[in-house]
Amino acid sequence: MGSLDSYIPIFLLIVLGIAFAGLSFVGSRLLAPQRPTAAKEAPYECGIVPTHEPSSRFPVRFYLVAMIFIIFDIEVIFLFPWAVVFRQLHTFGLVEVLVFAAAVFVSFVYLISNGALDWGPIKRIRPVATADEVRTTASTVRRHGSPGASGEAA
Amino acid sequence: MGDPLFSNGVGLAVWIIVVVKVLLAFGFLMVSVMLMIWFERKVISDMQNRIGPNRAGPFGILQTLADGIKLFFKEDLMPDKADRFVFKLAPYLTVLPAFLIFTLVPVGGVVTIAHHVVELQVADPPMGILLLLALSSVAVYGTMLAGWSSGSKYPLLGSVRASAQMISYEAAMGLSVAAVILESHSLSTRAIVAAQAPHFWDWGVFRTGVVPFLVFFVAVTAELNRPPFDLTEGEQELVGGFHTEYSSIRFALFFLAEFMNAITMSAIMVTLFFGGPDGPGFHFVRWLWPILWFLGKTLVFLYGYVWIRAALPRLRYDQLMDLGWKRLIPLSLGWLLVIAATSINAVWGFSVLGGGIVAAGVLYQSLRVSSRRREALAMEGGLGRAGRLASHQVQLRSVPDGPGAPVVTGGGTSEGGGS
Numbered sequence A: 001m002g003s004l005d006s007y008i009p010i011f012l013l014i015v016l017g018i019a020f021a022g023l024s025f026v027g028s029r030l031l032a033p034q035r036p037t038a039a040k041e042a043p044y045e046c047g048i049v050p051t052h053e054p055s056s057r058f059p060v061r062f063y064l065v066a067m068i069f070i071i072f073d074i075e076v077i078f079l080f081p082w083a084v085v086f087r088q089l090h091t092f093g094l095v096e097v098l099v100f101a102a103a104v105f106v107s108f109v110y111l112i113s114n115g116a117l118d119w120g121p122i123k124r125i126r127p128v129a130t131a132d133e134v135r136t137t138a139s140t141v142r143r144h145g146s147p148g149a150s151g152e153a154a
Numbered sequence B: 001m002g003d004p005l006f007s008n009g010v011g012l013a014v015w016i017i018v019v020v021k022v023l024l025a026f027g028f029l030m031v032s033v034m035l036m037i038w039f040e041r042k043v044i045s046d047m048q049n050r051i052g053p054n055r056a057g058p059f060g061i062l063q064t065l066a067d068g069i070k071l072f073f074k075e076d077l078m079p080d081k082a083d084r085f086v087f088k089l090a091p092y093l094t095v096l097p098a099f100l101i102f103t104l105v106p107v108g109g110v111v112t113i114a115h116h117v118v119e120l121q122v123a124d125p126p127m128g129i130l131l132l133l134a135l136s137s138v139a140v141y142g143t144m145l146a147g148w149s150s151g152s153k154y155p156l157l158g159s160v161r162a163s164a165q166m167i168s169y170e171a172a173m174g175l176s177v178a179a180v181i182l183e184s185h186s187l188s189t190r191a192i193v194a195a196q197a198p199h200f201w202d203w204g205v206f207r208t209g210v211v212p213f214l215v216f217f218v219a220v221t222a223e224l225n226r227p228p229f230d231l232t233e234g235e236q237e238l239v240g241g242f243h244t245e246y247s248s249i250r251f252a253l254f255f256l257a258e259f260m261n262a263i264t265m266s267a268i269m270v271t272l273f274f275g276g277p278d279g280p281g282f283h284f285v286r287w288l289w290p291i292l293w294f295l296g297k298t299l300v301f302l303y304g305y306v307w308i309r310a311a312l313p314r315l316r317y318d319q320l321m322d323l324g325w326k327r328l329i330p331l332s333l334g335w336l337l338v339i340a341a342t343s344i345n346a347v348w349g350f351s352v353l354g355g356g357i358v359a360a361g362v363l364y365q366s367l368r369v370s371s372r373r374r375e376a377l378a379m380e381g382g383l384g385r386a387g388r389l390a391s392h393q394v395q396l397r398s399v400p401d402g403p404g405a406p407v408v409t410g411g412g413t414s415e416g417g418g419s
Helices: A003-031 A060-084 A086-113 B012-047 B063-072 B084-104 B128-149 B153-184 B189-194 B211-223 B248-273 B288-311 B317-342 B346-380 B385-397
Strands: B110-113 B116-119
Touching (some): A060 A086, A060 B153, A086 B346, B012 B288, B128 B153, B153 B211, B211 B317
Antiparallel strands (some): B110 B116
């Protein structure tokens, strides 16, 4: 018989799963009340009336992660058939996969050193506002007993 | 090769056996999810000095059933900005993979019913492990589409986070599974279990040297969005994450899938690394002992999940991504190569190990280059508007010998310019 026979139970379980989910929807439709109001149908905002549409733009990092993922996922998929026949391939298989892994590793190192996998906000410089030459510690700090301490420097 | 049940054609008896197996698996999953939710709530409340559910049934064991029935009677809401078709589709996409992954798990040994050799597992396709990886990828769609179709802010953010997190740990998970395949030379779960008999030191966890198991455990915890990797539904930030807008039975399906995934993934871990149903048996009711061993081992992992949830605080998002990409992926890849080399001979083993140490040095250097690059960007004022403004001010106001040296402040999460 065909080699697809061993997938029969999986297809049966797919059917059963869909039937279960579908029936529970039907059950919920029959049992649950249907009294929608404007407040119930508004997007959840912790009780605040929503003012903005949800943004359709994301930080580009998420797309970058998805792209880099493809590199590694393809690498992993290549490794599975290799792992199955590794005993027959022996030393040849090892050398081959070392070359392959080296190529992937170099691109990985390149990605990391380029900052493609960094997350979070970049540290930034906060300027220290002491660059005024007129106002120094000598001119602004009043010392007890020094001239001008009795009030004229205020 | 393949399932012996189908070797002599598919007759009526085979169909009956298959249907019975599928129904048993389905019933087992539903009941075990019910018990798992109760178990988790009970253990957590014990660890937190609470009583937990104790009203419905003895020791509150029927609490999950009561909650499920209650959810049937709740109103099914849909936000008016939702994409209606995708919003309805997403719970199905989440529940189905959860059901299907369990089909691959060998629950027990082999029994003979009416001259048919029946393996005590639902299906044994020759590509079992590839199917596992495929199904765990499909689960990402359910999460992603649920958040996207809700037309609301928190679900959207939660689902984007979730999908980035799930695909990030997918690669590390695949690499640690490849280490198991290397030892068993087969993608069929039944063959993987057979390769781990008869002694407990033949188990995958020892033969692959513990590290792939640890990587797999962490990666699976992240795939499942369980604590401490549950950033997708971090209550303090995102309300409920991707299923914020779901109510009634649709929410119940997400909840069901979440706990079913925890059970099936524990079972997969037992299969890959702990010999599946392997263990000492006795001469009476021979077929029963492997099943008990399997259930016992799975229960240990389920308890582990609950324990971890009670013990560990949630990670920050950049820590999560760093752990997945910069630690687990290189570690599992290097370990895989070392295992492969040592299985040829010791000389190859040590040279690949040496190469791995050199590669770790290179990786460390590249991490330093990346952090220095970030510092340089910070000196230039970062990437964002706030950062550029800051550097502009420094330029205007600095004097040659004044005390206005720039001070690098820590990367506060709320005021950052870039990313």
